[in-house]
Amino acid sequence: MKPFRLKHEDVILYFGEGSLEKASWFFNGLKKVGVITGKQSARVSGALDDLTKIMSEKGIEPVFYNEVSPNPFLSQALKASEQFWRESVDAIIAIGGGSVIDVAKVVSVLTVSGCKFESLLQGVKPKRRLPLLAINLTHGTGTEVDRYAVVTVDETREKHGLSVTYPDVSIDDPRYTLTLSLEQTIYTSLDAFYHAYESATSTVSFPLVETLSFEAITIIGEKLPKLVGNLRDVNLRASMLYASMLAGLSIDMASTHLVHGIEHVLSGLEPRLPHGAGLAMLGPRVVYYTHKAMPEVSARLLKPLNPYIKPIAEDAERAMKSVQVFQERVGFKQRLGDYGFTENDIPRITEFLFTRLKYMIEETPFQVTEDIVRDVLKSAF
Missing domain, CATH: 1.20.1090.10 (Dehydroquinate synthase-like - alpha domain)
Incomplete structure (x- = not known):
């Protein structure tokens, strides 16, 4: 399939092999980024290696949060937001499937907006958020091109789907899906x-x-x-x-x-x-x-x-x-x-x-x- 670039609402999608390189402009001017992953898929897929190479070439320091689970909990987004706020990161990068990218959407808003999750549920749209790059590793959720995020509230087990934000840039490289079981x-x-x-x-x-x-x-x-x-x-x-x-x-x-x-x-x-x-x-x-x-x-x-x-x-x-x-x-x-x-x-x-x-x-x-x-x-x- 021929690679292409798509602009939909607030997201720019690069589709095809080698797409991450084509989006390297996203990294210009960044000094420190928060990288959100699951336990293994970012490394196993090869996406993390490709990202690490670009960040190393551009002198960008990564700050990792790798505790996102399938059907992620709100507590994970809150912990990542606190960590990235303390580290004063310039942007967020998600490497994963729907769970990871959904958490990253919430984190990109909560880290710098001062907004509470409850406000997001009520439809509040904060003016401040961190730039977000989503490197998609599955062919399922479509979250790389939509505005939705899904997280479960720990105490009540309510799994909420909410409109949060689009990624600024998304990557759909089929090579990263080859290691799906x-x-x-x-x-x-x-x-x-x-x-x-x-x-x-x-x-x-x-x-x-x-x-x-x-x-x-x-x-x-x-x-x-x-x-x-x-x-x-x-x-x-x-x-x-x-x-x-x-x-x-x-x-x-x-x-x-x-x-x-x-x-x-x-x-x-x-x-x-x-x-x-x-x-x-x-x-x-x-x-x-x-x-x-x-x-x-x-x-x-x-x-x-x-x-x-x-x-x-x-x-x-x-x-x-x-x-x-x-x-x-x-x-x-x-x-x-x-x-x-x-x-x-x-x-x-x-x-x-x-x-x-x-x-x-x-x-x-x-x-x-x-x-x-x-x-x-x-x-x-």
């Missing part, structure tokens, strides 16, 4: 699939979102079955990274809805649950209800998975099964019980959604009732 390849790719499907069927969607989402689903439907059998194919990785980026643009323009709403409850309560895995467990049944509400749009989006799905509400079962079959084809077979959940947890999960995270389902294209949520959860066991 088979499981992470599947999880992140299915995350991108549900970004595309949900955003195009949300109540705030519009034709451009449908166009981008359809292209993303087309690529995922064609390339993911090939990629799971050939993880070191950089061309397949590039295609999946492109699809994920398109889906990220879609959710930035529209939104997700019920699949993400319920999943945020689940992985907030049990952080061991990978986000993409949770979506894949819940997703097919939500597709059923979505297709009943929006059969024409849903059938068009799912055509790459099954061209025989009809644009009528009566084909909702076929739409659901087509997604299930696709997920099984690429090797996804996990259930909620694998992470310690039982059907006895359904009332608690349902109550949590409707009392604490109801805003997550406001753009769902049908009326969400407790009976529907219970039905979706039962389908995931």
Whole structure:
């Protein structure tokens, strides 16, 4: 895939092999930067070595925070913000997938704005923040091109998605995704699939979102079955990274809805649950209800998975099964019980959604009732 540069809202994205070098202007004038990573992926992917080389050449001192976990906690963002404030860093660099980049977005604001996280939740947009470079290591979240961040409040286990800031510069280099494991390849790719499907069927969607989402689903439907059998194919990785980026643009323009709403409850309560895995467990049944509400749009989006799905509400079962079959084809077979959940947890999960995270389902294209949520959860066991 030919490398390119994209300007979307406040972010400049460099896509393709060697993209970090093309963004080297970001480092001009910097003396000390805060580098946010997870435990291993920054090093294993090769991205950290490339970054270290550039910083060394330009005489930039790095200050590391490497404690970000999957389904990250607010406490991690607060610790990194305090550390970088004390060190007086000039900018923030994130090397990782959605968890790392999301934390970095929050950190870029909290470090210098004097704003509290609670204010960010209420939609406050601080005027001050640190410049942010995001080096993306997965083809799942699309967070490198959107304004959203997701973190879990430690005490309440509320996993909040909030509009914070765009990165100033983002890097999508497919070479950095070559070391994703088979499981992470599947999880992140299915995350991108549900970004595309949900955003195009949300109540705030519009034709451009449908166009981008359809292209993303087309690529995922064609390339993911090939990629799971050939993880070191950089061309397949590039295609999946492109699809994920398109889906990220879609959710930035529209939104997700019920699949993400319920999943945020689940992985907030049990952080061991990978986000993409949770979506894949819940997703097919939500597709059923979505297709009943929006059969024409849903059938068009799912055509790459099954061209025989009809644009009528009566084909909702076929739409659901087509997604299930696709997920099984690429090797996804996990259930909620694998992470310690039982059907006895359904009332608690349902109550949590409707009392604490109801805003997550406001753009769902049908009326969400407790009976529907219970039905979706039962389908995931």
